[in-house]
Amino acid sequence: xxxxxxxxxxxxxxxxxxxxxxxxxVGFSTSDGSGGFAIHVFGATIPQNLLASMSDLADPxxxxxxxLRTLIVWVVPFTFFVTAYFPLVEAIESDxxxxxxxxxxxxxxxxxxxxxxxxxxxxxxxxxxxxxxxxASLALADLHALVLGVQLLVWxxxxxxxxxxxxxxxxxxxxxxxxxxxxxxxxxxxxxxxxMSSSQIKxxxxxxxxxxxxxxxxxxxxxxxxxxxxxxxxxxxxxxVILPLGKKSxxxx
Numbered sequence: 001x002x003x004x005x006x007x008x009x010x011x012x013x014x015x016x017x018x019x020x021x022x023x024x025x026v027g028f029s030t031s032d033g034s035g036g037f038a039i040h041v042f043g044a045t046i047p048q049n050l051l052a053s054m055s056d057l058a059d060p061x062x063x064x065x066x067x068l069r070t071l072i073v074w075v076v077p078f079t080f081f082v083t084a085y086f087p088l089v090e091a092i093e094s095d096x097x098x099x100x101x102x103x104x105x106x107x108x109x110x111x112x113x114x115x116x117x118x119x120x121x122x123x124x125x126x127x128x129x130x131x132x133x134x135x136a137s138l139a140l141a142d143l144h145a146l147v148l149g150v151q152l153l154v155w156x157x158x159x160x161x162x163x164x165x166x167x168x169x170x171x172x173x174x175x176x177x178x179x180x181x182x183x184x185x186x187x188x189x190x191x192x193x194x195x196m197s198s199s200q201i202k203x204x205x206x207x208x209x210x211x212x213x214x215x216x217x218x219x220x221x222x223x224x225x226x227x228x229x230x231x232x233x234x235x236x237x238x239x240x241v242i243l244p245l246g247k248k249s250x251x252x253x
Contacts, residue, residue, distance in 0.1 A: 080111030080149025
């Protein structure tokens with residue numbers, strides 16, 4: 001579908017990502033000499049006293065892994081959503097239900113393409129500092145982030161069908177909903193402390209998996225997230241595409 005960008009844009013995006021990957025692969029390195037463990041970034045060396053003070057609190061490699069994980073969680077869903085949302089809206093307005101289903105597939109592929117190329121420099125850092133191309137913990141975070149990107153995309157369409165006057169408002173509401181979903185994780189962890197009953201916690205758990213959440217778990221993706229948060233929201237979006245929520249004005253002769 002013509003709505004999902006030009007081949008020239010994809011070539012430029014891919015070229016920049018590959019150049020950044022090579023630059024980070026060459027620019028980052030580590031050494032473990034007499035002075036201790038050191039990280040070199042484009043010829044500059046991170047002060048070893050900084051790494052030493054960090055080692056008193058946590059492993060420097062673990063700290064870097066945690067930082068990269070947070071970066072993936074923020075960058076991947078945002079890029080996935082932003083690069084697929086507007087083309088998908090155009091596809092739906094052009095072809096309705098066909099545009100929705102075909103556009104969702106193409107939009108997901110579009111978001112996957114741009115988001116995964118964008119984080120290629122992160123994998124270069126992993127190779128040079130951690131000695132592994134794609135560490136398991138970061139690969140899991142990337143998978144969670146992709147699922148979150150799909151959820152954001154579907155909820156963006158839901159809000160767009162409800163508020164058809166402004167696409168930007170629908171996008172803002174989608175990000176706001178993901179922030180609410182993140183807060184629900186705290187209720188699951190500390191709900192009993194706040195005096196919530198088991199039935200209330202179950203309700204919170206349902207909405208936690210149903211709504212998009214920026215909280216990325218360390219475990220595998222829950223099946224309920226895929227059923228409620230992806231398939232359930234996808235069904236709601238399809239119904240809103242089918243239903244005539246607004247009538248176009250007829251031109252008079």
